[in-house]
Amino acid sequence: MGRKQSVVPLKGPEEIERMRRAGRIVAQVLAELQRHVRPGVTTRQLDKMAEELLRDLGGVPSFKGYYGYPATICASINEEVVHGIPGPRALKPGDIVTIDVGAIWEGYQGDAAITVPVGEVEPRVQALLEATQKALAEGISAARAGRPLGAISHAIESVAKRAGLAVVREYGGHGIGQKMHEPPNVPNWGPAHRGIRLLAGMTLALEPMLTLCKAQTRVLDDRWTVVTVDGCPAAHFEHTIAITEDGAEILTRLLEE
Ligand code: MF3
Numbered sequence: 001m002g003r004k005q006s007v008v009p010l011k012g013p014e015e016i017e018r019m020r021r022a023g024r025i026v027a028q029v030l031a032e033l034q035r036h037v038r039p040g041v042t043t044r045q046l047d048k049m050a051e052e053l054l055r056d057l058g059g060v061p062s063f064k065g066y067y068g069y070p071a072t073i074c075a076s077i078n079e080e081v082v083h084g085i086p087g088p089r090a091l092k093p094g095d096i097v098t099i100d101v102g103a104i105w106e107g108y109q110g111d112a113a114i115t116v117p118v119g120e121v122e123p124r125v126q127a128l129l130e131a132t133q134k135a136l137a138e139g140i141s142a143a144r145a146g147r148p149l150g151a152i153s154h155a156i157e158s159v160a161k162r163a164g165l166a167v168v169r170e171y172g173g174h175g176i177g178q179k180m181h182e183p184p185n186v187p188n189w190g191p192a193h194r195g196i197r198l199l200a201g202m203t204l205a206l207e208p209m210l211t212l213c214k215a216q217t218r219v220l221d222d223r224w225t226v227v228t229v230d231g232c233p234a235a236h237f238e239h240t241i242a243i244t245e246d247g248a249e250i251l252t253r254l255l256e257e
């Protein structure tokens with residue numbers, strides 16, 4: 001807050017095509033991992049599958065080595081919001097797991113995340129997943145050239161409010177392109193009039209993080225895993241999008257969707 005926003009790089013058609021390719025790899029990896037989420041599977045097994053498939057598809061994992069991050073995916077279970085490190089923990093029925101993946105294709109990035117139920121989950125947890133996915137969809141619909149960035153933030157926050165859920169404030173979306181994190185920051189809360197004007201050629205990662213109780217978070221001693229302070233479950237959905245003259249294109253969408 002209060003810092004001047006640096007210049008947002010606009011992408012041309014060839015750059016966006018590379019991001020589309022990166023995004024498609026991310027989408028394929030997420031679709032495959034989703035099929036393997038079940039009780040007994042460990043997040044390390046999911047990470048191994050992700051790295052193999054991502055590289056087979058011609059991509060390079062973007063998270064691995066990023067400030068020393070050790071894996072291809074982030075796997076965040078229940079009260080873990082984001083940046084969970086894959087490990088020997090096995091998923092249990094009733095858990096939710098957020099899988100976040102980033103890929104690079106010819107120097108351009110794609111970044112997306114889904115939160116997946118493990119077997120049957122409590123109805124209020126299922127509602128959390130649905131509302132967070134809806135918040136992402138509404139944020140994408142609001143992302144139109146000529147509007148302030150705050151249109152996205154406001155759309156996301158409105159879905160959370162209507163669902164009676166809290167928005168995690170310490171983390172948010174971001175510009176993305178040749179780097180995973182470019183300007184601007186994209187808050188998941190705040191008034192619709194705030195922020196820079198969206199322009200065609202901006203490429204953004206939108207990523208609402210909602211929780212069932214309080215929004216406050218802290219980072220575990222592993223220096224990565226972000227958890228809710230009250231231990232309540234959190235959900236996170238993310239897409240990489242490109243602003244066009246005519247709405248937003250989702251770059252991390254599976255083609256057959
Ligand atoms: N999707 C996350 C983000 O946008 C991924 C970062 S995880 C890291 O911040 F390990 F690469 F930092």
Ligand code: CO
Nearest residue numbers: 111205207238
């Ligand atoms: Co991101």
